[in-house]
Amino acid sequence: MKTMLVALSVVLLLAAFLLLYRALKGPTVFDRILALNSLGTKTVVLIAALGFLTSPSNFIDTSLVYALVNFVGTIAILKYVEFGRLG
Amino acid sequence: MNVLDLATGVLFALGALLSVTGSVGIVRMPDFYSRLHPAGKTDTAGQFLILGGLVLQAPDWVTGAKLLLIIALLAVSAPTASHAITKAAWLAGLRPWTNRLAGHELLCPGSLPLVPDIPAETTVTSAQFAEEPRPPAEAEPAEAEPAATSARPAEHTAADGDLASVPGSPAPDAMAASPEGATP
Numbered sequence: 199m200k201t202m203l204v205a206l207s208v209v210l211l212l213a214a215f216l217l218l219y220r221a222l223k224g225p226t227v228f229d230r231i232l233a234l235n236s237l238g239t240k241t242v243v244l245i246a247a248l249g250f251l252t253s254p255s256n257f258i259d260t261s262l263v264y265a266l267v268n269f270v271g272t273i274a275i276l277k278y279v280e281f282g283r284l285g
Numbered sequence: 286m287n288v289l290d291l292a293t294g295v296l297f298a299l300g301a302l303l304s305v306t307g308s309v310g311i312v313r314m315p316d317f318y319s320r321l322h323p324a325g326k327t328d329t330a331g332q333f334l335i336l337g338g339l340v341l342q343a344p345d346w347v348t349g350a351k352l353l354l355i356i357a358l359l360a361v362s363a364p365t366a367s368h369a370i371t372k373a374a375w376l377a378g379l380r381p382w383t384n385r386l387a388g389h390e391l392l393c394p395g396s397l398p399l400v401p402d403i404p405a406e407t408t409v410t411s412a413q414f415a416e417e418p419r420p421p422a423e424a425e426p427a428e429a430e431p432a433a434t435s436a437r438p439a440e441h442t443a444a445d446g447d448l449a450s451v452p453g454s455p456a457p458d459a460m461a462a463s464p465e466g467a468t469p
Binding site: 199202205206209210212213214216217219220225226228229231232233235236239240242243246247250254255258259261262265266268269272273276279280 | 347362
């Protein structure tokens, strides 16, 4: 079980680094936003998987809050890009 | 290794495969709208599989319920975010990468042409350009030469010859035309 979680975390980190390459290189700003949104989803799964190595019930709350913040942050960045302000 | 661990391993393997293929697709796809395809689908399916595998290993029911809550939240929010990104990119003027020679106006009617079409009346061939009557300000800059003055109308050459005959005063239209003829 522990080795499965470690292998899953390594694979998720590899996927996250590929997304980070697209977020740094992306030609348009929407490529960066898309890569950051996928990176946030990967981070939610990674926090939940790494939390199961030590104490599962403590890290689930962090993962839940990160899922909410990721969605709201993506919408906020899109609104700022589209309208030039957040109000 | 019991059945739950085996099911968890299978779900982890499928989810990790989906995550890596989605990331490779985001890196290697040629266009923003084609990158949406691996990003939107593999995120939702990958988190569904991996967190579903974690639910099977939950120590108590509260942790399992929170994991199910995360699954439900991401299953709603990830497609919504992809849709919002797509709509924002379309409203910002980004258009899909298409092959213009394959008739992309038939495939996607709202798309702008990649290279703007030049109207037929503005295209000028060299024969039309030679026959066009041009205004005298844009006459050829080599009008001081006798070959250019001979092509003019008769009264114009006569006035030009009268003014040129006066010593020390050059032709006034030659003075007016020479800086503008030199600038283009």
